[in-house]
Amino acid sequence: MSEIRQDSTRKTVDFRGGGFAPQSRKWVGIVVFVVLIGFIELGTRTGFITNLTLPIPSDVFATFVDLWQSGLLWKHLLPSIMRLIVGASIGVSLGIGIGILIGLFSLIRAGLVPLVAAIFPIPKIALLPLFVIWFGIDETSKYALIAFGTFTPTVVATYGAVDNVDRSLIRMGQSFSLSWFSIVRKIVLPGAMPGILSGLRISLAIAIILLVAAEMLGAEFGIGAYILEAGSLYDLERLFVGVTILSILGVFVSLGIGVIEKRLLNWRV
Amino acid sequence: MSEIRQDSTRKTVDFRGGGFAPQSRKWVGIVVFVVLIGFIELGTRTGFITNLTLPIPSDVFATFVDLWQSGLLWKHLLPSIMRLIVGASIGVSLGIGIGILIGLFSLIRAGLVPLVAAIFPIPKIALLPLFVIWFGIDETSKYALIAFGTFTPTVVATYGAVDNVDRSLIRMGQSFSLSWFSIVRKIVLPGAMPGILSGLRISLAIAIILLVAAEMLGAEFGIGAYILEAGSLYDLERLFVGVTILSILGVFVSLGIGVIEKRLLNWRV
Amino acid sequence: MDLRLEAVGHHYGDLEVLSEIDLAIPAGKIVCIVGPSGCGKSTLLRLIGGLEQPTTGQIVQIGTPPTDSINPLTYVFQDFALLPWRTVEGNISLVLEDHRMPSARVTEIIANVLARTKLTEFAKAYPKQLSGGMKQRVAIARALAVKPAILLMDEPLSALDSQTRELLMDDLVGLWTRDPFTSVYVTHNLNEAVRLGHSIVVLSRRPGRIREIVDVTIPLGERELGDPELERQQKHLWNLMRDEALAADKELLNV
Amino acid sequence: MDLRLEAVGHHYGDLEVLSEIDLAIPAGKIVCIVGPSGCGKSTLLRLIGGLEQPTTGQIVQIGTPPTDSINPLTYVFQDFALLPWRTVEGNISLVLEDHRMPSARVTEIIANVLARTKLTEFAKAYPKQLSGGMKQRVAIARALAVKPAILLMDEPLSALDSQTRELLMDDLVGLWTRDPFTSVYVTHNLNEAVRLGHSIVVLSRRPGRIREIVDVTIPLGERELGDPELERQQKHLWNLMRDEALAADKELLNV
Amino acid sequence: TSYAADTKINVGALRFTSHAASFVAFERGYFKDEGLDVEFKFFQAAQPMAVAVASKDVDYAVTAISGGLISLAEKGAAKVIGGALMEDPAIDGQKILVSDAAFKDGMTEPSKLDGRSFAMTQSGSSFHYMGAKIAAKEGIAVSFKPLQKVGAIIGALKSGQVDAWSIVPHIAKPLDGSGAVHIIGNVADYIPDYQVTVVFTSADKAANDRDTSLAFLRAFSKGADDFNAALVDKTAGDEAAEEMVKLVHKYVYTDRPYEKAAPSIRNGAMRISPNAALNTASVQDQLDWFKSEKLVKDSVTIDTLVDSSYAN
């Protein structure tokens, strides 16, 4: 190995890497919330923000405590959760079923994909009058509306997920002469699971959003009904309590899917 | 090379591959539509489907032709498209901007991601009374509602896309001592483009869905207003005309994004 | 069981990929197939394994596979093709489950192939925990579990780094020496070809035709890194292929 | 310009990756670094290029880079790291754009490096149209465009098939012979190391330490496939590393 | 009457004081007395309630005459069988409101609303009808703003984005009290004997289940009589009024404490047509107006909408 000059200028190599890698700083999120709410509290109290624009956060909180202590919270929350569970279960399971059929069979794909694409941009509230005729005014119509709203995004996510299953794994299954049914059950379905779950995240957010529309249909209790009533009376405190509950519900559902993903997909890198 | 026995049983190798590869059969989609509409036409004409449940498709078509010939179609369609364009432009550009900031800066990410997650499941119709106060009942509030609705999904899609930009490309940029700004502009942004565009697909579908909610706010003309009026008058023919227009609008927007993707992302494999 | 390819040709639409392939694959031997990129090696292997049907010609089995062979024509893939959601064990049991065997038998087969590929202690590991070399060992164990009459290997070592490749070549030679198997082995790597092949089939550029078949007579167990006879054969192969490899490399792909 | 590593060590959190590396990289020579998987070769190269900062020790430049060197320490990556949305030309101009050169100068540089890497006719092609070998040629052209004082190459040929690798080794030797450059060349492949390295640094398993430095004295241009002296060196390296490679392979990753 | 013999019916209702007749009839057992086992179905808006009657999820309901109701009648799905809320010049009825900004701008009486905006929920709603009638009588032109929801209208009015509106007194009075909105007139001055809401059922029930329908109307009327006596005419004394407010509070403003709810309930007391009598002339006028606005088909006649055999 040849020798290196010792008498030359010496300088350490410049650092030019780093960055572009998000770091976790949980507390910042909390700070942002606290500052935001504090600012609104101050603004509404001093009148700098008029009471028409936003309610006073502490009043909203007091209203929430009232709602809780009166026991009405659960009376509103439980039916809504029930509607979410039943409606989303129907919509999601139908969606996954049809999505898989679309993913597996060219004929079904050709027939149904345009239909799903046509249904996707239809606003569900536009169909409310029809839902009353089709499904009545009881729970059925609320389930149906939520199911309908979750169905289309689930279908799209599912067949996308099936399409994305690594074809080399399927070819492997065929090369070992696995039956068609084994390939679907043991390779296609688990392979599509990550895509289906991340579709679920969107579907369930939509389900929560649709709660309000669903409870326009003759619901006495329910967070959506509570919000609608507050809105029609222009009662901002209650409106914000309702909206906050939905928002928290959404965050919990999202966390829940995160947990399921961790459990079910721990094989992922 | 050793010799092969010639006298043995001979049998060609069994075929066991094929399948699991979708083929395009465009006509099936058309057939499904034709059969479906034909069935409803027959059902509603014979009374097997009551006139409360569904309108007669040919009546819907006649209503559409009327709407067209009276010139009212454009009177409704143009303001809606205007609202879509302005509202979605605001929401999408803000969303992309904030999404990129979240993707690039850990502090902004930590502060804003929880906020966006909390806003996501809030149904926009619940906030209608507030939007009236905040933005009035003229076009501003309609733009704001559509902008608000498209903002959150765009943010989520954008920072996801930035996160997914191949880190090895960024490291390459750094190794050539490119400036931070060059890396963002020449590597991060183009790399995030496919993800941003596929997020746009969802955002714009949401924008169309929100048209109805937006036009709840004092709109005289607009497809959403047309649908709402038809709904309140239980005029099924007009309701279906309106819904069909939205659905076609959705399909066109989706095709449009497809074209943009082809243009902009022709570098993709 | 032997295999014979008779005037096999294949098209994808208008693209002719293989043309006039006549080839015998005798039992107990490893036949290596080399050729420039895109010449149709993988296609040829898929035809042999029945995953695709040749446009012309036919591929015949001569003789019957051993009765205990569960899947006579079995693949080992370049990308391992392990199910990431199953453990090593689970990946092997996958290919046995469709055959309604008593579960004791399944356990026995799995234990046996894991022992042969020195994987016993990794039975419960998930693919993501394994290095590339270990993953390919699992794929080989899975292939052995179905007692193949013929092993079809498509660049099984290409995804591995060269040190791991060296180790796995030793493993394959060990497996063959203890219990000779029949194999069609596709590779780009001429060193692998001369180390593992009893005969080496050189294909031309697309449409792939047989240009030459080189027999290597040194017994498998005695071939070593740096053997001058092997080096000579390798150099001969490289000289045969160099220009075509260069041309294949320079080709613009239309995607 | 020479480089000197002085007692360089590196940790990722609690994981010690490199320990006590002392190494000189003299101008005009190619230093190869080999070692088992995960021993810290890529980390070492990132430290040398200033993409990461060593936990202990320091890396010093001795002497100044030539004044016309735009980017003295320049990488060539295993995965090519080409921007798929830019043509071959565009990928090269990318690394020149930040330096406010007259555009005629940029065009001239691009034409020059494309000619040196025999890529002139591919100037307008997109990466997706190119084979792996061509992509790596583009990456090399890009690296040459900034007139590096030292080329840092991280397994530049590992993603290529062995025939293409052979062709690119010839190209690299050709480039060096015409205009000797300084390079740190990380590889797994001992054959590459003995074909391209003036000296070969063998690292131990993680934490990587220098086990041995092997000098290869045959001039680069005269080294050939199958040269017995090179075969001997390669075998020696393999014997040094075999057990560690095996152990590295068997390690369970915790992801 | 034995419980087993009771006819089960569903009655649609909004939680408004204007629906009090049904609540009274239920609470005081008048339905039971008629052999009706009533279950209330509550709605957030009148329109879905009308559809629910058409779909037979609800048997009887009370709502304003709207384009939707007429359209459903035209489809042979709904029939009006009686009257409910009505304007009575002697009683505080629906109010005409203007925003504070408009008020300060000089719009102190309805005649000055020329060229101004008038809020409504939707085209073909009762607000639309009222606004149009007021404008016609004053000989002025107003522009209508559809805002869908009462809440949105209140917001728009408070922030001065629409100029005028008309609404039942229990909503109008607190708004006037807050200072953000001003009452400038009474609807009754423009549409005397206005039949604001009507009792309706499905066409099938109206034609084929007369006994039940008549029983419902009888019980409903008794409830209306009690309500009118207690809170409208105030002939039953303070105690009865107090009791009536308490009864209504079981259904309306349930989440507010009684003290806060009581004034709103008292404010909301408008006359409910005695004997569920229907002011056919007013209905005819409304129908004619809907037709003239092309909101309903021209082929609709009063007989399509009203089952006159019940009109008494």
Ligand SMILES: Nc1ncnc2c1ncn2[C@@H]1O[C@H](COP(=O)(O)OP(=O)(O)OP(=O)(O)O)[C@@H](O)[C@H]1O
């Ligand atoms: N399913 C297919 N449809 C159309 N063309 C195909 C298909 N599979 C392969 N080809 C084309 O056929 C040719 C041969 O492909 P094949 O994969 O058999 O080559 P190969 O020799 O295995 O190449 P490599 O060395 O890159 O693995 C290529 O040009 C390829 O693009």
Ligand SMILES: Nc1ncnc2c1ncn2[C@@H]1O[C@H](COP(=O)(O)OP(=O)(O)OP(=O)(O)O)[C@@H](O)[C@H]1O
């Ligand atoms: N950014 C990082 N953070 C934490 N650990 C890292 C990081 N980069 C590398 N490592 C770990 O450091 C060790 C050395 O990694 P490095 O990539 O340098 O090894 P290598 O010798 O290049 O391996 P290979 O032969 O697989 O390329 C590995 O165990 C790796 O998991």
Ligand SMILES: [Mg+2]
């Ligand atoms: Mg291949």
Ligand SMILES: [Mg+2]
């Ligand atoms: Mg590395």
